[in-house]
Amino acid sequence: xxxxxRPKAARTTRPADELDMHNPDGVRLQKVxxxxxxxxxxxxxxxxxxGRVEVDGTIVRELGVxxxxxxxxxxxxxxxxxxxxxxxxxxxxxxxxxxxxxxxPEGRPSIGNFLKNKNKNERLFHVxxxxxxxxxxxxxxxxxxxxxxxxxxxxxxxxxxxxxxxGPMGPGIGAQMKEGIExxxxxxxxxxxxxxxxxxxxxxxxxxxxxxxxxxxxRLFDAVGHPVERLVRTQIGPIRLNDQRQGSIRVLxxxxxxxxxxxxxx
Numbered sequence: 001x002x003x004x005x006r007p008k009a010a011r012t013t014r015p016a017d018e019l020d021m022h023n024p025d026g027v028r029l030q031k032v033x034x035x036x037x038x039x040x041x042x043x044x045x046x047x048x049x050x051g052r053v054e055v056d057g058t059i060v061r062e063l064g065v066x067x068x069x070x071x072x073x074x075x076x077x078x079x080x081x082x083x084x085x086x087x088x089x090x091x092x093x094x095x096x097x098x099x100x101x102x103x104x105p106e107g108r109p110s111i112g113n114f115l116k117n118k119n120k121n122e123r124l125f126h127v128x129x130x131x132x133x134x135x136x137x138x139x140x141x142x143x144x145x146x147x148x149x150x151x152x153x154x155x156x157x158x159x160x161x162x163x164x165x166x167g168p169m170g171p172g173i174g175a176q177m178k179e180g181i182e183x184x185x186x187x188x189x190x191x192x193x194x195x196x197x198x199x200x201x202x203x204x205x206x207x208x209x210x211x212x213x214x215x216x217x218x219r220l221f222d223a224v225g226h227p228v229e230r231l232v233r234t235q236i237g238p239i240r241l242n243d244q245r246q247g248s249i250r251v252l253x254x255x256x257x258x259x260x261x262x263x264x265x266x
Contacts, residue, residue: 026066037254136233160235
């Protein structure tokens with residue numbers, strides 16, 4: 001059986017200037033989409049004609065529509081575009097020994113030491129924390145609403161970690177962690193537990209969990225008798241670290257931002 005293809009929506013004959021969101025002083029919709037990094041302007045035009053674009057909840061199939069980006073909500077295939085250019089989104093690959101604050105009065109290495117001059121004037125929040133010895137993905141943004149949602153337990157954003165511990169590891173520990181382990185602040189568990197690599201005396205495990213409790217990964221592995229030797233966060237929700245160089249800060253792509261906002265209902 002071949003792939004199921006989404007049928008093209010029927011064209012509407014309603015003129016663009018009769019649509020509520022049309023603003024003759026605005027920018028053509030396909031240009032706004034292209035500027036937001038969706039695709040080339042030509043491909044954006046095809047998306048509009050195919051009925052894949054919504055403006056303020058209304059499907060638009062006319063190429064003459066003009067909008068004011070700051071006044072409308074645009075969705076492509078159900079994913080909202082981030083059109084506010086004042087909002088910034090970065091991924092920082094935090095090295096070991098760096099503390100999760102923008103600056104430190106005691107002079108310890110902090111996030112601010114890795115910001116370039118152009119970023120130092122931006123008021124950025126770090127989303128969540130990583131303890132000093134933990135490495136990996138830390139989101140930086142000035143989007144306060146996104147920060148609140150990503151750190152609020154009701155949204156249960158999954159986080160992925162690589163955990164190196166001493167081996168060998170006895171059978172059943174993964175199942176035990178998925179079932180739940182009693183810690184001093186209640187029961188905690190992982191969503192998934194996967195053995196990634198094994199060398200003499202050491203094993204590498206990937207765990208996914210949505211708990212935001214302080215040092216929860218380290219405490220879980222302590223509880224099963226395998227203290228963490230090295231801990232790296234590789235993913236938050238849809239955002240991956242991939243092969244980003246340690247200590248570097250990169251700008252999130254437009255599609256990454258869209259997926260991240262969608263993951264917390266924005």
